[in-house]
Amino acid sequence: EVQLVQSGAEVKKPGESLKISCKGSGYSFTNYWIGWVRQRPGKGLEWMGIVYPGDSDAKYSPSFQGQVTISGDRSISAAYLQWSSLKASDTAMYYCARQRGNGLGLDYWGRGTLVTVSS
């Protein structure tokens, strides 16, 4: 069974750093791109970027370029989303999702990691 298991909820202060994870199982993790999606409270879905765990090649949405770092670790079947200095506006649910193939959709999603940034 394909699963994407995300790390637990985080509560941070502005200016702090954070790295959340998404661990895949039940399939060949290194052969599929993993995307990250933000959902602010009560708002819609926003595309952040995507990483190929096989070689850690990452692509970013222009809106998130320079704001976050997306990476992968093929040895432990994990993808990561990290911030060097959090802002209150980063408060959101963050989802990871597997891209089945070019144009074939995001077919498996994690349950999300809630990040709360508050002083």
Place this chain on the structure above:
Amino acid sequence: DIVITQSPLSLPVTPGEPASISCRSSQSLLHNNGFNYLDWYLQKPGQSPQLLIYLGSSRASGVSGRFRGSGSGTDFTLEINRVEAEDVGVYYCVQTLQTLSFTFGPGTKVHI
């Protein structure tokens, strides 16, 4: 950048009746290979999004035949035949033509 719009943004539905959501792209999503790079997702309350339709009209695995995607180029439609109570949630269309850089529409909230 490709801009995606949806209408309506809120859609009251009646169980057993059909429903339809429109999605429009600022650029054609028709690839040279003949496929339209447009997905539909449903996010049920309190849940992660789930894939319904990819490449404009292909149903994802396990998705009910009541869901049908259609359209080409810049105009697309998601139709639900005989809405059920479990279909409530927010529906998003997403362009995937720009390789590895997707754009989500604003979402359409379907409610009873």
